[in-house]
Amino acid sequence: MKTAMKHNDMFYLVKAAQKRIEGHAHKTPVMTSRTLSQLTGAEIFLKCENFQRMGAFKFRGAYNAMSRLTADQKSRGVITHSSGNHAQAVALVGRLLGIKTIVVMPDDAPVIKRTATEAYGASVIGYDPGETSREKVSQDLANRHGYTLVPPYDHMDIVAGQGTAALELFDELNSLDSLMVPCGGGGLLSGCAVAARTMAPNCRVIGIEPKSADDAAKSFHSGILHTVTNPPTIADGTRTPSLGKITFPLVLEYVADMKTVSENAIIEAVKFLFYRMKLVVEPSGALGVAALLSGEIKPRGRAGIILSGGNIDGATMKTILDS
Amino acid sequence: MKTAMKHNDMFYLVKAAQKRIEGHAHKTPVMTSRTLSQLTGAEIFLKCENFQRMGAFKFRGAYNAMSRLTADQKSRGVITHSSGNHAQAVALVGRLLGIKTIVVMPDDAPVIKRTATEAYGASVIGYDPGETSREKVSQDLANRHGYTLVPPYDHMDIVAGQGTAALELFDELNSLDSLMVPCGGGGLLSGCAVAARTMAPNCRVIGIEPKSADDAAKSFHSGILHTVTNPPTIADGTRTPSLGKITFPLVLEYVADMKTVSENAIIEAVKFLFYRMKLVVEPSGALGVAALLSGEIKPRGRAGIILSGGNIDGATMKTILDS
Numbered sequence: 001m002k003t004a005m006k007h008n009d010m011f012y013l014v015k016a017a018q019k020r021i022e023g024h025a026h027k028t029p030v031m032t033s034r035t036l037s038q039l040t041g042a043e044i045f046l047k048c049e050n051f052q053r054m055g056a057f058k059f060r061g062a063y064n065a066m067s068r069l070t071a072d073q074k075s076r077g078v079i080t081h082s083s084g085n086h087a088q089a090v091a092l093v094g095r096l097l098g099i100k101t102i103v104v105m106p107d108d109a110p111v112i113k114r115t116a117t118e119a120y121g122a123s124v125i126g127y128d129p130g131e132t133s134r135e136k137v138s139q140d141l142a143n144r145h146g147y148t149l150v151p152p153y154d155h156m157d158i159v160a161g162q163g164t165a166a167l168e169l170f171d172e173l174n175s176l177d178s179l180m181v182p183c184g185g186g187g188l189l190s191g192c193a194v195a196a197r198t199m200a201p202n203c204r205v206i207g208i209e210p211k212s213a214d215d216a217a218k219s220f221h222s223g224i225l226h227t228v229t230n231p232p233t234i235a236d237g238t239r240t241p242s243l244g245k246i247t248f249p250l251v252l253e254y255v256a257d258m259k260t261v262s263e264n265a266i267i268e269a270v271k272f273l274f275y276r277m278k279l280v281v282e283p284s285g286a287l288g289v290a291a292l293l294s295g296e297i298k299p300r301g302r303a304g305i306i307l308s309g310g311n312i313d314g315a316t317m318k319t320i321l322d323s
Numbered sequence: 324m325k326t327a328m329k330h331n332d333m334f335y336l337v338k339a340a341q342k343r344i345e346g347h348a349h350k351t352p353v354m355t356s357r358t359l360s361q362l363t364g365a366e367i368f369l370k371c372e373n374f375q376r377m378g379a380f381k382f383r384g385a386y387n388a389m390s391r392l393t394a395d396q397k398s399r400g401v402i403t404h405s406s407g408n409h410a411q412a413v414a415l416v417g418r419l420l421g422i423k424t425i426v427v428m429p430d431d432a433p434v435i436k437r438t439a440t441e442a443y444g445a446s447v448i449g450y451d452p453g454e455t456s457r458e459k460v461s462q463d464l465a466n467r468h469g470y471t472l473v474p475p476y477d478h479m480d481i482v483a484g485q486g487t488a489a490l491e492l493f494d495e496l497n498s499l500d501s502l503m504v505p506c507g508g509g510g511l512l513s514g515c516a517v518a519a520r521t522m523a524p525n526c527r528v529i530g531i532e533p534k535s536a537d538d539a540a541k542s543f544h545s546g547i548l549h550t551v552t553n554p555p556t557i558a559d560g561t562r563t564p565s566l567g568k569i570t571f572p573l574v575l576e577y578v579a580d581m582k583t584v585s586e587n588a589i590i591e592a593v594k595f596l597f598y599r600m601k602l603v604v605e606p607s608g609a610l611g612v613a614a615l616l617s618g619e620i621k622p623r624g625r626a627g628i629i630l631s632g633g634n635i636d637g638a639t640m641k642t643i644l645d646s
Contacts, residue, residue, distance in 0.1 A: 029352055031374075051354070243636040278373040278603040278633035310601035314644035321637035 009251075012197045013160035014191060015099075017064040018167055024067075025060050025098065025164070026052050030172055035276055036285045042299040043177070047169045048282050050310025052103070054120070055236075057165050057188055057308050058089035064161030065150050070139055074099045079147040081134035083109040084237055085309055086152040090121030102147060104138045104191060112313055125278025130171075153187030154244025164308040169304055170199035179299035180288035181259065182308045183207035183216045186247030192306065193254035203304075204256035206297060210235045210266060210288040215242050217258040234316065235266055237284030237309065261287060265294035270320050282312040284318075328432035333573075334521045335481035337514060339488055340387040347419065348383050348487070353495055358599055364617055366624040368499070370492045373604050373633025377443070379560075380488050380511055380631050381412035381475075384596030387484030388473050397422050402470040404457035406432040406440075407560055408632055409475040415442035425470060427461045435636055436494055476510030477567025485548040486514025493522035500624035501520075503611035505631045506530035506539045506581065508563040515629065516577035516583060529620060533558045533589060535616075538579040539566050543574060557639065558589055560607030560632065568645050581612045586619035594645050598632070605635040606643075 025275070028048045036044040048059040077100030080090045087103045094101030101122040105114060105191035106129040114124050129138045142149050151158065165188065166179065179196055179221035183189045194203040209217050220244065227242040231286060243251055251258075261269075266283050269290035273279045281289075291297040352434045372380040388403060400423030403413045410426045417424035424445040429438060429452040432622035437447050450460045465472050474481065488511065489502065493570040504517055506512045509530070516528040532540050534555030543566065550565040566574055574581075584592075589606050592613035596602045604612075614620040 031352075033374075052558075053357075055601060133410055216334060274603055276638075280601040281602060314598075318641050318644055321641055 004185040008195060009193070010194045013156060014163040014167055014195050017157070018164045020067055021060055021164060023163065024063055027168055028052050028165075030169060031277070031279070034051060036289070036292065037195075040299060040303070043302045044048050044299075045169070045302065045304045046175055047165060047304060047306045048279070049165055049204055049308050050279060050285055050304060052094045052309070054085070054088045055309055055311040056085040056282075056285070057089070057091070057162055057306070059092065059189040060159030060164050061149065061158035061191075062089035062093045062188060063088065063153060065157035065173040066097055068157065069148060071223055073148045077149070078145040078150045078235060079100060079104065079130070079138050079142050080150045080152065081138045082152045083107075083113045086313055087113070087117045087122065088120050088311075090150055091117050091122035093226055095121040102141065102155070104134050104141070106134065114206045116117050139313045153185030153240070154246050158187050159191040159194070159246060159250065161191070162188040165306055166192035166195040167199065169306075170195065172303070173304070175302065176202045176203045176277040176304045178204045178206060178299050179304040179306070180206050180208055180291055180297060182235075182238065182284050182287040183209050183251075185240040186243040188306065188308060190247045190250035190254060193257040194246050194250065195233065195256055200258060205254065207251065207258045207262050208237055208291045209258065211260040211262050211275070212286070213238050214260045216251065219243055219248060220255065220258040223252065232295050233266075233283075235284040235287060237282065238287070259291050259296050261294055265296070267320050267323050269293055270312075274321070278309045279307065280312060281307050283316070285309040325599040327552065330517070330520060333517045336479060337486040337490055337518050340383070340480070341487045342392055342484040344357055344383055344386045344484065345486060348385050351375050351488075351489055353492060354602075356600055359615065361611070363622060363626070366625045367615070367622075368492070368496055368625065368627045370488060371602070371628045371629060372629060372631050373602060373608055375632075377411045377415045378632055378634040379412070379608070380485055380629070381408040382404050382415065383472065384484030384510060384514075385412035385416045387487075388480035389413070389420055389422060392405070392422070392471060396458030397473045399400060399469040400425060401469070401473045402427065402461050402465050403473045403475065404428075404461045405475045406436045406458065410440045410445065411443055411634075412554075413473055414440050414453040416442040416444035417494055425464065427457050427464070439533070440581055451553070462645065466565065476563070477569050479569060482508050482514045482517070482569060482573065483622050484514070486510040486518040488629055489515035490522065490598050492629075493518065496591070496625070498523045498625065499526045499627045500528060501527040501622050502627040502629070503529050503531055503614055503620060504629045505558075505561065505610040506532045507561040508575050509539060509566040511629065511631060513570045513573035517573065520577055530574065530576065530581045531576050531614045532581065532583050532608070533561055534585050536561050536581040537583045539574065542566055542571060543578065544580040545600060546575065556589075556606075558607040558610060560605065561610070568589035582614055582619050584613040584617055584619055588613040588619070590643050590646055592616055593635075597644070602630065603633045603635060604630050606634050606639070608632040
């Protein structure tokens, strides 16, 4: 399977996204850890997207996608379906750009996620997940009200926006021998891999997934799209059912490998980041560190890790600190 | 009460300390927060000493004091009394410089503190706090074995080392209108105030203490040294009985004001740093943010805050996340 676009055109979209988000998204810091470097024998660089606005890389894609809407589209508003960081990103960008935002969430979504999304200014619309799907609800509402759909990952503006995380990292560090990126729907992973191809052609970009939600790893290794339903992982940002129509071919073409990590490794990684590095990182954001600490990946030379987000609720953090 | 040394000589000690620790201590990052700035109307800069080696500013003073010992002193070893960050700092510096370290801790000190200090390579010696004092135990051992005593704060090399935290901040930011510094024994506070006097003469340096351990605030406002015994504050780094012979006159001469914050304000500050800024900061380290969020201090212009450390145990963090 080949992607339709040429690489140069793809890379140009990431560069254009970088210009678009400049001054709006944070240029997040890159941190190093003597302990991690000593443990692995490689030089480890952590790109701290937990310090991004609203606490995760998702701001990049949402800002890129929404800032380039036409005035007419902006005036009608946007809609998305997500109960996670993408919802909050769309809500915050909507507030910044004066765009009305609607977020479709299942009726049984945690109250805390609904409240956080509403706090950023979005209107949340619930639906019964036993009766219909989030895609259908949002498409129906989009059709009826003229909202523009801003999907969580399967959209070239989203992919390009997320890729700016890696672009910034390469701008700062020049070369890397490998880059570990968490993978849910594959937006961040494919965007970063596109950026790496131009910025550091010898850099191996490796996607990391929980073992219990390994649809993307299976899809990558087989070349056939696998799906998973409500996987039982603590890494809630990776509970997406599958890679997308856009992200799957990109992952196949640009990503060097996919690795999986156990739930225990994820928990140990969040604890390591908390106790040793004083960083609050959500379970999905700690996948790269989990792969290192568990020995699933043994990097050489200079290795980058994207810490994709830091939005962890108190109950989850308490469970992790207890285990 | 006046300090014996002239200001220029004092400042020179801080500058010399900066050269001595260069390449050994981390140059810690300075972070900003839109939320904090919006809440206060001032521009807020956070100096992240929670990212310092062993997780707190204490590394600076310990390295400065221990690296300038004579070869003979180094070969005999050093001793200190502390069950907190200073103990770990002395232990780590000892390991780095090949100096034997002995830490005197009460028999009832938490096992976790003893273990952490031993993990850095120190020998821990317990004593019965009902029978004797830590000062007496360590002085006796120093006399008997020829150890050099490296006290936690009341020593000019320690004060000068801690002052490099502010020196670095001013090197990076040039001027500030105010600087909020946590106060326990006053080593960090007085060192930072000395640095500020030269680097930013108009900067008001303000010490922050828990209300329930307000000996330094009382001493500052009355000019008479107050002491407190085992104050019931969650900010364990500030449970020192009083300012010292060296730090008290320095605080009187160089510090513009002392403010106190409630236990609840400290807890809210740790939570704010965790949830909003994705930073792990220990209660003592969050005193400056507590003063801002509680309205105890209403800064104008450009305000700096020293986040002094990030060594919080899981049980304390769980209590805070629950409250």
